[in-house]
Amino acid sequence: MADLTTCCGPETQATCCAPAEKEACCGDGSCGCGASADVREQVRDRYAAAARTAQPGHVLSLGCGVPTAVADLHEGETVLDLGAGGGADVLISAGRVGPTGRAIGLDMTDEMLELARANAAAASVKNVEFVKGYIEDIPLPDGSVDVVISNCVINLSADKPKVLREAARVLRPGGRLAVSDVIADPDMDAATRANMAQWTGCIAGALTRGEFEAALTAAGLGEIEITETHRVHAHAGSAIIRARKPV
Numbered sequence: 001m002a003d004l005t006t007c008c009g010p011e012t013q014a015t016c017c018a019p020a021e022k023e024a025c026c027g028d029g030s031c032g033c034g035a036s037a038d039v040r041e042q043v044r045d046r047y048a049a050a051a052r053t054a055q056p057g058h059v060l061s062l063g064c065g066v067p068t069a070v071a072d073l074h075e076g077e078t079v080l081d082l083g084a085g086g087g088a089d090v091l092i093s094a095g096r097v098g099p100t101g102r103a104i105g106l107d108m109t110d111e112m113l114e115l116a117r118a119n120a121a122a123a124s125v126k127n128v129e130f131v132k133g134y135i136e137d138i139p140l141p142d143g144s145v146d147v148v149i150s151n152c153v154i155n156l157s158a159d160k161p162k163v164l165r166e167a168a169r170v171l172r173p174g175g176r177l178a179v180s181d182v183i184a185d186p187d188m189d190a191a192t193r194a195n196m197a198q199w200t201g202c203i204a205g206a207l208t209r210g211e212f213e214a215a216l217t218a219a220g221l222g223e224i225e226i227t228e229t230h231r232v233h234a235h236a237g238s239a240i241i242r243a244r245k246p247v
């Protein structure tokens with residue numbers, strides 16, 4: 001595994017993942033963006049194992065907040081949940097948008113998708129769909145979603161600027177982003193940053209508030225609000241992050 005402090009740290013990713021920098025920074029595939037496949041596999045292993053231990057019919061929440069509480073969902077809207085896991089927030093969203101709306105859960109882990117579909121069937125919720133794919137490459141058309149939500153997932157990505165660009169792409173003009181995620185303190189220590197278990201546990205990959213704001217702005221989103229709700233680690237807190245795609 002690459003040294004996450006020097007290669008996959010958020011500051012390095014922010015520049016390394018710019019197209020002009022890729023070749024020099026990631027050419028040998030051993031670090032930076034080139035390491036993202038390795039990060040993904042370790043994340044997938046952890047959450048596949050979690051899904052396998054879940055009780056069928058018991059909706060599993062591995063989130064760090066309640067994005068649906070602040071997403072201000074309305075009847076008829078289309079909601080996309082990035083990294084939907086067992087589907088808890090998708091099922092809540094489906095109820096809020098009603099039969100004329102739709103809630104889509106995106107996840108890369110087969111075991112989670114299977115669990116989420118079983119949970120939706122057990123709850124007899126019809127206006128939901130669970131789609132396999134990566135949050136860095138969302139398999140939906142431009143401007144097709146009213147609201148993007150996510151609960152403790154963006155921090156897990158090795159290319160967070162790309163995730164936010166993809167979220168902005170699929171949002172319609174005026175569409176909203178309402179995400180719960182971990183925000184790192186600027187002084188998060190190098191040992192925590194370099195620890196893969198802390199990465200897959202949603203801590204080590206977290207952006208700082210300033211980095212998150214910068215990445216949202218770079219993705220073309222505005223009206224940015226980041227509010228810490230509670231501490232989850234000595235060097236990190238959970239936050240509600242809201243933004244809007246300009247009309």
Ligand SMILES: C[S@@+](CC[C@H](N)C(=O)[O-])C[C@H]1O[C@@H](n2cnc3c(N)ncnc32)[C@H](O)[C@@H]1O
Pocket residue numbers: 040043044047048060061062063064082083084085086087088089106107108109112133134135136150151152153156157202
């Ligand atoms: C911490 S769990 C959160 C699940 C759910 N949001 C919840 O609140 O219970 C992370 C989920 O994101 C998925 N995930 C992580 N990285 C992903 C990626 N790059 N693309 C798609 N899904 C991803 C994992 O498979 C897992 O189901």
